[in-house]
Each structure stands twice: as structure tokens, then as C-alpha cells.
Amino acid sequence: MALTRRGFLKACGASVAALGVGAKFAPPALEPGTRSVPKSPQKTNGVLIDTTKCVGCKQCQIACQKSKNLPADPKQVTLCAVSPSVVELRNISADPAKPEIKPIKRQCMNCVEPSCVSACTVGALQKTPEGPVIYDSNxxxxxxxxxxxxxxxVPTFEWEKQFSLISKCDQCAERTQAGKLPACVEACPAKALTYGDRKELLTIANQRIYDGKGKYVEHIYGENEIGGTTMLYLASVPFEKLGFPTLPNEAPAEINATIMHSTPTVALGMAMALSGMYWLIRRRDELEAQPAYNHNEEGGH
Ligand code: SF4
Ligand code: SF4
Ligand code: SF4
Incomplete structure (x- = not known):
């Protein structure tokens, strides 16, 4: 059976859990001063994404890819290593004869207390006080x-590369520091995206729900989920229907920090071992898949 890198790592993750490796390397409690994620800042910026205004034109996706010097590809349909933002055209109808398409812009949520930051053992992901979660490929x-x-x-890698990089939304940190709007916000012709202070965005969102008189569900996605996110959403249907995960209000960041930062050597060793095993098995599969005449030719020399 063909082996994919994704399948391999998933299987390894399950095996590690089954073997109780996590228990074996049970970490000590965090010491005071250990690097962790900053608690909810007083003031942080964000983007309000009003899905009821979105017309699915994908101008935000194209502008995002261009601003990151990536090929602007409107056909890109899922978040991947080379696309920080995509517009998904989601059919929410249960009746195949009557599809109901909702365009949903997706990108990193730039969480208030991001679990990716606390999970990263080498500080490649960092939370900035202004809101963005930035990534340092070096x-x-x-x-x-x-x-x-x-x-x-959100973070995805190019599975076929042993050491590949992620390309995630950083809320256009460089642009906003220079006083510009995020590229997607600037490009949206339908004014579905609003950039600004997160508290003010929540006020705007609540006002729209109130004024809408039933147009919106009474839920601002990201207001409270996992401690809050700086990308906030409004919608006319429950967020589960749009593919958003139902999450608790507590941030998992501190739990991750405790586990990950106490075991950096184990983490690196595991990552390298898994990568090495993958390449060995992949090579075996390639050799097995070679046509028979290749083996015969080799045998003839
Ligand atoms: S959604 Fe949150 S946890 Fe996921 S990559 Fe973005 S900031 Fe990190
Ligand atoms: S804020 Fe910037 S990086 Fe994030 S989706 Fe918009 S254009 Fe892309
Ligand atoms: S540019 Fe605006 S209207 Fe067009 S897909 Fe993006 S969010 Fe929707």
C-alpha cells in the first residue's frame, strides 16, 4: 500500500499514544519564568469577517498570495503550506438538488493565546502584542x-519535503506596522472584512447582530473560543454548518507549554527519527513499485 507522509506521521502519533510515551516523559510543572504565551493583552488588533457580506470573489485570497510573493491561485481550495488564506465555497444544503453555497474566508485565527506558540520548542512562532502570530522560518x-x-x-507542511516551511497568515504584520491595511481587507470589494482594535470589532459585530434582527446567528465566532481569537466571524447560520470546530473557552496554550517545553530534546529526536523512518519506508515502496524489467536490467549487469 502506498505510504503518504501524512498517513505515516498520523500512524506514528497513534502508536506513540498507545505506547504511553507521553506518560513516560511526563514533564515537571512549569517553573516561574519559563517561556509561555502572553495572557490576553489589553489592546490587540484583529479582523472582523462578516460572512453574510462575502460574495466569494476570492480577491482577498489573490491579494494575500500576491502580498506574500506566492503564485496567486484562485483555484487553491484548502489551506496549505503555500497558501496562507483561502476562500472555501461550502455547500450547506442537505438536498443535493438545491445546493446552498456559502463562501468562507479561512486563514490562521491569530489566537489571543495561541497553542501553536506554546507548542513550538524553538520559538519559531511568536505572539506579538499587536495581535499577529508571526512565524520565523529560520x-x-x-x-x-x-x-x-x-x-x-492551520499550520500545514509540504509533506514530501523532509524539512519544509509553513506559510500562515500573520495578519499582515509588516503592512499594518507601516500603517497599511492587511492586503485582504484592502482588496475586498464587498467590505466583508474590517480591520481594527479587537474590542471595537466586537462592538461593531454586536451592533450588526442587534441591527440585523435575525439576519445573523447570535454568536461571534472567536470572541471566546479557546481564550479568544483576533480573527472574528459573523454568520447567518450556526458555525458548525460552516465547518468551524466547536471549542471550549479555555486556551490550551499553557498545557502545551508544559508538555512541549520540558521535552525539547525528546521532541527533536522524535521528529528526526520519524522523518528518517519515513524516508526509509518510502524508498522501500519506490523500489517495490519499480517495473520488473528494471530489476532484470540490473541483474543483467
Ligand atoms: S489558529 Fe491559533 S493556534 Fe492555529 S496557527 Fe493560528 S494562532 Fe496558532
Ligand atoms: S491578513 Fe494578510 S496574511 Fe492574513 S489572510 Fe489577510 S492578506 Fe493574508
Ligand atoms: S474579497 Fe471579500 S467578498 Fe471576495 S471572497 Fe474575499 S471576503 Fe469574500
Whole structure:
């Protein structure tokens, strides 16, 4: 059976859990002063995404890819290592004869207390006081802990590369520091995206729900989920229907910090061992898949 890198690592993760490796390396409690994620800042910026205004034109996706010097590909349909933001066209109808398409812009939620930051043992992901969660590829060792820690499935890697990099939304940190709007916000022709102070965005969102008189569900996604996110959503249907995970209000960041930061050597060793095993098995599969005449030719020399 063909082996994919994703399948391999998933299987290894399950095996590790089954063997109780986590229990064996049970970490001590965090010492005072251990690096952890900053608690909810007083003032932080964010983006309000009003899905009821979105027309699915994908101008935000194209602008995002361009601003990150990536090929602007409107056909990109899922978040991946080379696309920090995508617009998903989601059919929420149960009746195949009457599809109901809702466009949903997706990207990193730039969480207030991001679990990816606490999971990263080398500080490649950092939370900035202004709101963005930024990524430093020079520090990244490719261990993929951020991928398993993120409740939104945002960090993704190019699975075929042994050490590959992620490309996630950083809320256009460089642009906003220079006084510009995030590229997606600037590009949206439908004014579905609003950038600003997170508290003010919550006020705007609550006002829209109140004024809408039933147009919106009474839920601002990201207001409280896992300690809050700086990308906030409004919608006309329950968020589960739009594929958003139902999450608790507590941030898992501190739990991750306790586990990950007490075991950096184990983390790196595991990542390297898994990568090495993957390549060995992949090579075996490639050799087995070679046509028979290749083996015959080799045997003839
Ligand atoms: S959505 Fe995921 S990758 Fe983005 S900040 Fe939150 S935990 Fe990190
Ligand atoms: S804020 Fe910037 S990085 Fe994030 S989705 Fe918008 S354009 Fe892309
Ligand atoms: S640019 Fe605006 S309207 Fe177009 S897909 Fe993006 S969020 Fe929706």
C-alpha cells in the first residue's frame, strides 16, 4: 500500500499514544519564568469577517498570495503550506438538488493565546502584542508540533519535503506596522472584512447582530473560543454548518507549554527519527513499485 507522509506521521502519533510515551516523559510543572504565551493583552488588533457580506470573489485570497510573493491561485481550495488564506465555497444544503453555497474566508485565527506558540520548542512562532502570530522560518526545525497543537488545523507542511516551511497568515504584520491595511481587507470589494482594535470589532459585530434582527446567528465566532481569537466571524447560520470546530473557552496554550517545553530534546529526536523512518519506508515502496524489467536490467549487469 502506498505510504503518504501524512498517513505515516498520523500512524506514528497513534502508536506513540498507545505506547504511553507521553506518560513516560511526563514533564515537571512549569517553573516561574519559563517561556509561555502572553495572557490576553489589553489592546490587540484583529479582523472582523462578516460572512453574510462575502460574495466569494476570492480577491482577498489573490491579494494575500500576491502580498506574500506566492503564485496567486484562485483555484487553491484548502489551506496549505503555500497558501496562507483561502476562500472555501461550502455547500450547506442537505438536498443535493438545491445546493446552498456559502463562501468562507479561512486563514490562521491569530489566537489571543495561541497553542501553536506554546507548542513550538524553538520559538519559531511568536505572539506579538499587536495581535499577529508571526512565524520565523529560520528558527523552524520542522518538528510539526504546531500542526498538532492548532485546533483549527492551520499550520500545514509540504509533506514530501523532509524539512519544509509553513506559510500562515500573520495578519499582515509588516503592512499594518507601516500603517497599511492587511492586503485582504484592502482588496475586498464587498467590505466583508474590517480591520481594527479587537474590542471595537466586537462592538461593531454586536451592533450588526442587534441591527440585523435575525439576519445573523447570535454568536461571534472567536470572541471566546479557546481564550479568544483576533480573527472574528459573523454568520447567518450556526458555525458548525460552516465547518468551524466547536471549542471550549479555555486556551490550551499553557498545557502545551508544559508538555512541549520540558521535552525539547525528546521532541527533536522524535521528529528526526520519524522523518528518517519515513524516508526509509518510502524508498522501500519506490523500489517495490519499480517495473520488473528494471530489476532484470540490473541483474543483467
Ligand atoms: S489558529 Fe492555529 S496557527 Fe493560528 S494562532 Fe491559533 S493556534 Fe496558532
Ligand atoms: S491578513 Fe494578510 S496574511 Fe492574513 S489572510 Fe489577510 S492578506 Fe493574508
Ligand atoms: S474579497 Fe471579500 S467578498 Fe471576495 S471572497 Fe474575499 S471576503 Fe469574500
Amino acid at each position: 528558527r523552524c526545525i520542522g518538528c510539526r508540533y504546531c500542526m498538532y497543537a492548532c485546533p483549527f488545523g
